[in-house]
Amino acid sequence: MSSTTVSLPSAERAAELRESLKEVRARVSAAQAQSPTHERVAPAATLVAVSKLKPAADILACYEDGQRDFGENYVQELEEKAAQLPLPDIRWHFIGTFQSNKAKTLAAIPNLYAVQTVTSEKGAAGLNKYIAADRPPLNVLLQVNTSGEAAKSGLPPLDAARDAAGAELTQLARFVVEQCPRLRLQGLMTIGALEASLAAAAARPNADFERLVATRDLLQAALAAAFPGEARWGVEGRLVLSMGMSSDFEAALVAGSDIVRVGTGIFGSRPKKGEAAPAS
Numbered sequence: 001m002s003s004t005t006v007s008l009p010s011a012e013r014a015a016e017l018r019e020s021l022k023e024v025r026a027r028v029s030a031a032q033a034q035s036p037t038h039e040r041v042a043p044a045a046t047l048v049a050v051s052k053l054k055p056a057a058d059i060l061a062c063y064e065d066g067q068r069d070f071g072e073n074y075v076q077e078l079e080e081k082a083a084q085l086p087l088p089d090i091r092w093h094f095i096g097t098f099q100s101n102k103a104k105t106l107a108a109i110p111n112l113y114a115v116q117t118v119t120s121e122k123g124a125a126g127l128n129k130y131i132a133a134d135r136p137p138l139n140v141l142l143q144v145n146t147s148g149e150a151a152k153s154g155l156p157p158l159d160a161a162r163d164a165a166g167a168e169l170t171q172l173a174r175f176v177v178e179q180c181p182r183l184r185l186q187g188l189m190t191i192g193a194l195e196a197s198l199a200a201a202a203a204r205p206n207a208d209f210e211r212l213v214a215t216r217d218l219l220q221a222a223l224a225a226a227f228p229g230e231a232r233w234g235v236e237g238r239l240v241l242s243m244g245m246s247s248d249f250e251a252a253l254v255a256g257s258d259i260v261r262v263g264t265g266i267f268g269s270r271p272k273k274g275e276a277a278p279a280s
């Protein structure tokens with residue numbers, strides 16, 4: 001715990017965070033148990049606590065409760081928090097819109113574990129260039145726009161009826177495996193439509209999550225054909241899926257998600273961007 005410059009929040013706030021973490025963890029385990037046919041890559045799904053616009057003190061309280069994976073959306077905020085919380089085994093996930101001109105800054109952040117929002121060769125090449133040689137390869141996930149909404153970033157999903165091998169997503173995946181030795185293609189990430197989230201809350205199948213599962217299966221097949229016997233992508237030949245947020249993470253887990261990203265459900269509602277004091 002040594003050199004953190006951050007103090008814990010009030011005892012009341014720390015207790016509140018412990019309580020919500022406990023509840024979310026229990027809901028994650030229960031939802032996982034409802035997905036008996038899915039062979040998840042890891043035995044347990046990863047819960048990423050999305051701490052954007054929340055103070056570093058909140059992160060420290062969650063860390064003390066055993067939480068290790070944290071998600072941040074803004075490069076500068078992540079940079080500041082990582083400097084304030086130099087914890088040896090914390091794992092930072094960048095989940096915000098990723099622009100290639102931020103690759104150098106991101107790549108220098110200690111304990112950056114994954115960038116979940118890669119959508120271009122330029123972005124991947126930038127991260128690959130700047131990740132220091134003495135660090136383990138950086139995990140990257142490619143963001144897929146499963147809902148097709150113009151406001152969401154991400155590449156189009158794969159469709160069995162079209163040419164998966166020639167699709168932009170497959171080309172980017174191959175680029176990462178072939179041209180980016182400092183990166184590890186870990187899997188795919190999506191947000192999905194709010195309508196789908198509402199449907200999920202009503203326990204109906206979520207079409208966007210199903211689309212990401214189908215896309216993953218097609219992409220895995222394409223990669224296995226392109227790189228036979230290579231262990232340079234995924235985890236044991238599988239690509240992991242990052243899908244599910246506070247309002248729909250249970251449906252995502254039932255659909256086969258490996259990584260859920262929960263913010264509000266742990267930290268409570270967020271201030272609007274610009275009104276927060278994340279550095280405190």
Ligand SMILES: *Cc1c(COP(=O)(O)O)cnc(C)c1O
Pocket residue numbers: 050052073095096191245246247261262263264265
């Ligand atoms: C903010 C954010 C989350 C967390 O959202 P909540 O609804 O607060 O759980 C998850 N994923 C991404 C990409 C986000 O931007």
